[in-house]
Amino acid sequence: MKIKEIKGGVCAPLGFKANGIHCGIRKNKIKKDFALIVSDVRASAAGVYTSNLVKGAPVLVTKKNLSDGYARAIICNSGNANTCNADGVEVAENMCELVTSVGGIDAKDVIVASTGVIGQKLDITPMREGIASLWEGLGDNSDGAAEAIMTTDTVKKSVAVEFAVGGKKCRIGAIAKGVGMVCPNMATNLIFLTSDADITPAMLQKALSEDVKSSFNMISVDGDQSTNDTCCIMANGLAGNKPIDCAGKDFNAFKKALNYCTVKLSKMIAKDGEGATKLIECNVMGAKSAKNAKIIARTVIKSSLVKAAMFGSDANWGRVLCAIGYAGVDVDVDKIDVSFASRAGEVEVCKGGHGVDFSEELAKTVLSEDEICINVQLNSGSAKATAWGCDLTYDYVKINGDYRT
Amino acid sequence: MKIKEIKGGVCAPLGFKANGIHCGIRKNKIKKDFALIVSDVRASAAGVYTSNLVKGAPVLVTKKNLSDGYARAIICNSGNANTCNADGVEVAENMCELVTSVGGIDAKDVIVASTGVIGQKLDITPMREGIASLWEGLGDNSDGAAEAIMTTDTVKKSVAVEFAVGGKKCRIGAIAKGVGMVCPNMATNLIFLTSDADITPAMLQKALSEDVKSSFNMISVDGDQSTNDTCCIMANGLAGNKPIDCAGKDFNAFKKALNYCTVKLSKMIAKDGEGATKLIECNVMGAKSAKNAKIIARTVIKSSLVKAAMFGSDANWGRVLCAIGYAGVDVDVDKIDVSFASRAGEVEVCKGGHGVDFSEELAKTVLSEDEICINVQLNSGSAKATAWGCDLTYDYVKINGDYRT
Numbered sequence: 001m002k003i004k005e006i007k008g009g010v011c012a013p014l015g016f017k018a019n020g021i022h023c024g025i026r027k028n029k030i031k032k033d034f035a036l037i038v039s040d041v042r043a044s045a046a047g048v049y050t051s052n053l054v055k056g057a058p059v060l061v062t063k064k065n066l067s068d069g070y071a072r073a074i075i076c077n078s079g080n081a082n083t084c085n086a087d088g089v090e091v092a093e094n095m096c097e098l099v100t101s102v103g104g105i106d107a108k109d110v111i112v113a114s115t116g117v118i119g120q121k122l123d124i125t126p127m128r129e130g131i132a133s134l135w136e137g138l139g140d141n142s143d144g145a146a147e148a149i150m151t152t153d154t155v156k157k158s159v160a161v162e163f164a165v166g167g168k169k170c171r172i173g174a175i176a177k178g179v180g181m182v183c184p185n186m187a188t189n190l191i192f193l194t195s196d197a198d199i200t201p202a203m204l205q206k207a208l209s210e211d212v213k214s215s216f217n218m219i220s221v222d223g224d225q226s227t228n229d230t231c232c233i234m235a236n237g238l239a240g241n242k243p244i245d246c247a248g249k250d251f252n253a254f255k256k257a258l259n260y261c262t263v264k265l266s267k268m269i270a271k272d273g274e275g276a277t278k279l280i281e282c283n284v285m286g287a288k289s290a291k292n293a294k295i296i297a298r299t300v301i302k303s304s305l306v307k308a309a310m311f312g313s314d315a316n317w318g319r320v321l322c323a324i325g326y327a328g329v330d331v332d333v334d335k336i337d338v339s340f341a342s343r344a345g346e347v348e349v350c351k352g353g354h355g356v357d358f359s360e361e362l363a364k365t366v367l368s369e370d371e372i373c374i375n376v377q378l379n380s381g382s383a384k385a386t387a388w389g390c391d392l393t394y395d396y397v398k399i400n401g402d403y404r405t
Numbered sequence: 406m407k408i409k410e411i412k413g414g415v416c417a418p419l420g421f422k423a424n425g426i427h428c429g430i431r432k433n434k435i436k437k438d439f440a441l442i443v444s445d446v447r448a449s450a451a452g453v454y455t456s457n458l459v460k461g462a463p464v465l466v467t468k469k470n471l472s473d474g475y476a477r478a479i480i481c482n483s484g485n486a487n488t489c490n491a492d493g494v495e496v497a498e499n500m501c502e503l504v505t506s507v508g509g510i511d512a513k514d515v516i517v518a519s520t521g522v523i524g525q526k527l528d529i530t531p532m533r534e535g536i537a538s539l540w541e542g543l544g545d546n547s548d549g550a551a552e553a554i555m556t557t558d559t560v561k562k563s564v565a566v567e568f569a570v571g572g573k574k575c576r577i578g579a580i581a582k583g584v585g586m587v588c589p590n591m592a593t594n595l596i597f598l599t600s601d602a603d604i605t606p607a608m609l610q611k612a613l614s615e616d617v618k619s620s621f622n623m624i625s626v627d628g629d630q631s632t633n634d635t636c637c638i639m640a641n642g643l644a645g646n647k648p649i650d651c652a653g654k655d656f657n658a659f660k661k662a663l664n665y666c667t668v669k670l671s672k673m674i675a676k677d678g679e680g681a682t683k684l685i686e687c688n689v690m691g692a693k694s695a696k697n698a699k700i701i702a703r704t705v706i707k708s709s710l711v712k713a714a715m716f717g718s719d720a721n722w723g724r725v726l727c728a729i730g731y732a733g734v735d736v737d738v739d740k741i742d743v744s745f746a747s748r749a750g751e752v753e754v755c756k757g758g759h760g761v762d763f764s765e766e767l768a769k770t771v772l773s774e775d776e777i778c779i780n781v782q783l784n785s786g787s788a789k790a791t792a793w794g795c796d797l798t799y800d801y802v803k804i805n806g807d808y809r810t
Contacts, residue, residue, distance in 0.1 A: 054730030054738050054758075084726055086759045118723025119760040227727050304709070305805055312806030318523025321489055322632050325459030333459050353459075354491045355524040394799045400710055401717030 003163045003260050009142025012160035012173035013196035014238040015040035017138040020148030023130030025079040025122070032148035034127060036099070036134050037074040037192055042109060043236035045071035046205035048212050050229035056081050057088025058112045059230055061096065065108050069201025071234050073099050074111040074192050076149050078177070082114040082122040083227045091122050098127060102135040111232045113190050115151055115177060118227060146175040149190055152399055153177050157268045163257040165250045168241035170197040174261050178219075178269030191216065191231040191265060197254055198237035199244040207255050208233055215262035218294065218387040219270045220302045233258075270301075270388035271371070275395030279371045280310050282387050286378040292329045293378075293385035299327035300374060301389030310372055311391035315340060315363035317349040320374060335379040342369035406569035408665050414547025417565035417578035418601035419643040420445035422543040425553030428535030430484040430527075437553035439532055441504070441539050442479040442597055447514060448641035450476035451610035453617050455634035461486050462493025463517045464635055466501065470513050474606025476639050478504050479516040479597050481554050483582070487519040487527040488632045496527050503532060507540040516637045518595050520556055520582060523632060551580040554595055557804055558582050562673045568662035570655045573646035575602040579666050583624075583674030596621065596636040596670060602659055603642035604649040612660050613638055620667035623699065623792040624675045625707045638663075675706075675793035676776070680800030684776045685715050687792045691783040697734045698783075698790035704732035705779060706794030715777055716796035720745060720768035722754040725779060740784040747774035 010018050016039055023034040047066050049059050065071065075095050082088050096110035114122065137144070146156040160173035174193040199207070208231065216231060237243070244250045271279035282300045287293035300306055303323040309316040317338050324331060338350035340363060347363045348356060366372070415423050421444055428439040452471050454464050470476065480500050487493050501515035519527065542549070551561040565578035579598040604612070613636065621636060642648070649655045676684035687705045692698035705711055708728040714721040722743050729736060743755035745768060752768045753761060771777070 052727065052730040053736060054726050081723070084723055084755070084759055117721075118727060119755065121760075227723075227730060304801075308802055308805030311802060314806065316522075318486070318489055318632075321459050322457065322523060325457040325632060331458060350489070350524065354489055355526075392802055392805075394802050396709075397713055397716060397797055397799050397802060400713030400797075401719065 003161050003257050006160050006162050006171065008140065008160050008173055009146060009158040009175050010037050010173040010192060010194040011140045011142040013171040013194045015196060015236050016194045018145040019134055019137040019139065019141045020144035021130055021134050021137065024126030025077050032144065033077055033079045034130055034134055035076045035145040035148035036138065037145055037194065038103065038138055039072050039194070039234055039236045041236050041238065042070050042072050043234035044069060044199055044201040044204045045111065045232065045234045046201060046208045047230060047232040048208055050227060052227045054084065054227045056083035056114060056228035057085065058082055058092040058114045059228060060089055061092040062111050062113065062230060062232065065096065065110060070109060071111050072105045072109040074113070074232065075099055076113040076190065077127060078115050078149050078151050080114060080116040080120055080122045081118045081228050084119040085121050087121065091124055094124050095127060098131040102131050113228065113230050115149060115190055115228055142173065142175060149175065149177045151177060152274055153272055155272050157265055157272070159261045159264045161257050161260055163253060165197055165241040165244065165253050168239055170239040170241055171195060172257050172261050174265060176265045176269060178272055189229050189269070193233035193261065195233065195235040196237065196239040197235050197244065198239065198241050199235045199254060203244050203246070203251060204233060204235055207251065207258055211255065211258050211262050215259060215266045218298065218385070219266045220298060220387070220389045267388050270390050273390035274399045275393040276390030277370065277393055278310055278391045280307070280374065280389045280391060281372070282374045282376065283384070284376045284378065285384045286380055287383040288381040290383045290385060293383045295329050296324055296327045296376065297385045297387035299323050300376065301387045304392055307389065307392035310367065311393050313364055313367035315347065315349055315360065315367060320376065321350065324376065331378060332380055337377040337379065339375045340366050341373040341375055342366045342371060344369050408566050408568045408662050411565050411567050411576065413545065413565050413578055414551060414563040414580050415442050415578040415597060415599040416545045416547045418576040418599045420601060420641050421578070421599045423547045423550040424539055424542040424544065425546065425549035426535055426539050426542065429531030430482055437549065438482055438484045439535055439539055440481045440550040440553035441543065442550055442599065443508065443543055444477050444639055444641045446641050446643065447475050447477050448639035449474060449604055449606040449609045450516065450637065450639045451606060451613045452635060452637040453613055455632060457632045459489065459632045461488035461519060461633035462490065463487055463497045463519045464633060465494055466497040467516050467518065467635060467637065470501065470515060475514060476516050477510045477514040478508070479518070479637060480504055481518040481595065482532060483520050483554050483556055485519060485521040485525055485527045486523045486633050489524040490526050492526065496529055499529050500532060503536040507536050518633065518635050520554060520595055520633055547578065547580060554580065554582045556582060557679055558677055560677050562670055562677070564666045564669045566662050566665055568658060570602055570646040570649065570658050573644055575644040575646055576600060577662050577666050579670060581670045581674060583677055594634055594674070598638035598666065600638065600640040601642065601644040602640050602649065603644065603646050604640045604659060608649050608651070608656060609638060609640050612656065612663055616660065616663050616667050620664060620671045623703065623790070624671045625703060625792070625794045672793050675795050678795035679804045680798040681795030682775065682798055683715055683796045685712070685779065685794045685796060686777070687779045687781065688789070689781045689783065690789045691785055692788040693786040695788045695790060698788045700734050701729055701732045701781065702790045702792035704728050705781065706792045709797055712794065712797035715772065716798050718769055718772035720752065720754055720765070720772060725781065726755060729781065736783060737785055742782040742784065744780045745771050746778040746780055747771045747776060749774050
């Protein structure tokens with residue numbers, strides 16, 4: 001059985017309910033700001049988090065709550081990151097206790113997350129007043145939760161798949177938010193995954209930790225690494241597969257399905273980067289090592305000048321070479337080939353480190369699409385890597401010039 | 406005798422002439438594109454260069470020509486970087502020979518530089534046709550040379566000082582270009598310095614190499630490190646001071662005057678960053694080590710989110726803390742104080758890692774100035790560092806969305 005996309009987001013796996021409401025953290029009443037995802041039964045759980053030394057209080061509380069490997073619920077607000085606040089941990093713990101108060105779920109089994117502006121106190125009052133309605137509305141409402149965790153996201157980010165583990169049909173679902181403060185070398189912004197596969201906490205953590213290296217750690221919107229990045233997964237075992245408790249075929253099937261979801265979300269996050277009009281994918285091939293390939297791919301998609309050129313559909317490949325040159329890894333510049341590709345075609349622009357004649361007209365056509373590949377062949381080995389980013393636009397500046405007010 | 410600013414740029418020191426003309430590399434006839442600086446006598450010379458692995462051909466030729474520690478002339482074109490071209494080194498060497506052809510100066514005593522678009526062949530014909538007029542026009546025309554090396558610079562960058570070495574009056578003059586592809590960890594874009602001080606090539610190189618660590622290596626416009634960064638100095642000894650051939654008082658006097666010029670140019674480059682409306686200075690104090698202080702200062706001024714907030718005069722200090730947190734150095738977040746300052750006043754926004762109440766009105770007034778300081782007190786030691794950058798604006802995107810065409 002192949003991996004097959006299905007509907008339902010985080011509610012696609014058996015035994016998960018979700019909801020999202022406006023509780024009043026945001027002034028704009030149309031924008032949902034409070035989300036809840038609940039599993040019918042206690043689930044194996046795992047997380048990866050920002051490596052920023054400045055960590056949001058919810059990150060600290062979630063890490064502590066997941067230390068035993070189990071969880072039953074995810075509670076999240078948008079509009080305020082609850083970061084750099086003296087009472088941050090207390091507020092985050094109180095958010096977990098809200099779930100206990102309405103659903104009887106142990107506060108230690110709650111994953112908590114916040115996203116929004118840093119350094120403003122998070123008042124729990126609107127959430128205390130809204131929790132009953134949030135709980136009562138729980139159902140097949142992954143989209144509600146996905147909407148409630150959005151900040152400047154322009155599209156909901158959601159995916160779900162079904163796949164087989166040892167002949168049993170299992171599912172993974174996920175929602176995510178991205179937009180700004182998105183940079184490689186971290187877990188990513190907020191990603192909540194659910195699964196009905198039966199898998200031990202240790203193997204679930206292993207799967208997630210390995211996965212993010214080639215998915216969420218390979219995206220960049222603006223090079224700024226958020227303080228609140230959290231990627232958590234709960235797997236409740238209701239699919240009834242033989243428990244995955246070691247590496248092997250079943251574990252690989254799970255990982256493959258997980259990677260399908262995370263790569264899809266990575267591309268959605270990159271494409272919906274703040275102000276972005278285009279998804280930029282950099283494929284680095286022929287590298288001496290996977291590490292080198294990753295560093296180069298990430299450096300290219302992070303370059304402000306490459307990003308601005310992509311916005312202008314300008315085949316300024318010199319900036320790609322320039323970025324490769326300062327990536328900090330050993331490369332033989334005279335072996336590098338570069339091409340730009342999209343659904344409109346492919347145009348080779350650099351061969352052996354030097355420019356080649358190319359049709360500016362074709363290049364413009366290729367780069368005017370909304371999904372662009374920058375293909376870099378290093379001709380120095382067999383390792384490869386892919387990173388995802390977006391173009392740099394007027395709107396990025398506009399959105400971030402006055403975010404707080 | 407104190408360091409005193411004087412007029413004259415690179416022609417302020419005794420025995421230097423300069424000129425700049427439009428020779429035809431650029432289509433726009435109003436924009437000069439060809440510069441020459443000549444010393445009456447052979448001068449000690451030193452250089453620091455980009456650490457980008459992709460190096461412009463002129464960088465390679467200049468490094469070779471300066472290997473004996475002497476030079477007499479600097480030739481430079483704008484409009485084309487002569488980088489990633491198969492015939493690049495040949496063209497750069499031919500540029501040096503043009504100086505021989507008109508002035509009888511050994512081509513090995515010529516510093517050559519190019520700036521502009523990467524990966525397009527540089528045709529020497531316009532320069533061959535223009536060299537006689539460039540040579541004949543040599544005189545007290547530092548501004549002409551400064552204009553000719555500009556790309557998207559909006560202001561000429563020039564400085565000159567006089568100072569004393571062992572009682573003798575000496576001078577240093579300089580011109581620079583900056584704008585885009587400007588990032589810490591490099592020499593900087595193009596900086597040409599002249600001096601009439603008598604100093605050995607070895608001590609001149611030592612002075613320059615030490616200096617850039619706290620000047621040009623501490624600026625960032627966009628985090629993209631250019632392929633053509635070159636900072637060169639010629640010192641012809643015509644001031645008649647006792648030759649500086651070792652460390653000590655005279656060397657320190659020279660270094661102090663040099664640093665005055667380089668810091669002034671650094672700030673001019675940062676303030677005239679592509680699209681910039683504001684100079685951003687980040688002062689990090691109380692660090693455990695100078696290295697930590699430098700890394701943090703550079704990380705803050707490189708943050709796209711901090712830069713966009715400064716553009717919008719938004720006191721979003723959480724982004725400053727966020728950048729400190731991902732700088733990759735060990736800091737105690739709970740000890741960090743942050744304030745914003747300008748000629749309009751100072752406003753403390755963060756104390757001990759947490760937000761403090763502050764007047765949004767005062768903050769807006771402070772941040773609406775065109776020179777802003779972000780002061781970071783780490784309260785963890787006594788080391789400090791300063792870095793300079795600029796805000797991120799619509800115009801940066803506009804300028805770089807379609808640079809080639």
